[in-house]
Amino acid sequence: MAAPYARVVEDMLKGRDYATQLQALLHESPEAGRLVDQILHAISRSIDTAKAAAAAASEEASEVQSEVTCAGSGGAKRKATGGDKRGACRRRTQQSSIVTKTVKDLEDGHAWRKYGQKEIQNCKHPKAYFRCTHKYDQQCAAQRQVQRCGEDPEAYRVTYIGVHTCRDPAVAAPLVVHAAGVANDLHAGSRLISFAPNASAATASTTTTGNTSQEADQKDATLMTGLRPLELEGGGDQEEVLSSLTPSGSSAAAEAMRTATATPGPDQGDVTSGLQHCYGTGLFDTPFNSNYDDTFDLDDIVVFGFDQGLAGY
């Protein structure tokens, strides 16, 4: 990693450590804890961005290049001829940035298009596969996989692969890299309201707890379309999150899963972070993600052990 970026990452890691410590001290206060959580995510995101920039700078973004190429070749419908290259770009999940979280609200502000559904071994629920609607027009490599959780019928385990490089006006928002600016930015940007602890800016808790099955069902129809406008509510993901440093925006559609087979699946160990929805709201969908290289590996995964301390929001 280039020296300047390494320094940034180093500083941000320190900041995150401090925030984590602070978080431990503030878990009695939901409001304070939420703020710390926001800070943690912002910092992690910054680290992520710095790494991505470093990787791009050192021309390590070859994978992205290959993915773009791949996307292009698979774009328009092909005739299933002998020259079929399907599968040539498989297993990307092993190399891409991955963010896994458990949510109850699949709305994340991004437009997704479902391209497949698969019954998974030992899981009673099928897994649905989504790609960004802008995969071909903007070479956005973001993908999302949704699988319904077994124990909680309204919860979905969502895995985001890659980050949005598209500039969907509905979700685009500037990213402020320095942690110091995070808090203010949360309230400054018109589209950053998802995190605002007040009014319509629903927090993870409010959105989630507000989900009644009826509401969920009502959303199904909308989500099934895969294309929804950005909503201020953000996601209702308060539960667990396993989050790597690669954030990704994401949106909603997997509610389709709700209509798919329904049965509890084995569950998926969850790690958490309560702020996932910040990605979906566009808060972190930075314009300069365009060079994001997907080079983060699982070693970069950071677990924001927030499920215990703040789950009660």
Add this chain to the structure above:
DNA sequence: AGGATTTGACCCGA
């Protein structure tokens, strides 16, 4: 009519 979803087939990695 155009775009999104469904779904069976195909392909690759383990």
Add this chain to the structure above:
DNA sequence: TCGGGTCAAATCCT
């Protein structure tokens, strides 16, 4: 060989 991920024709929806 099997399971998971993707493709793409068919179908549905707006």
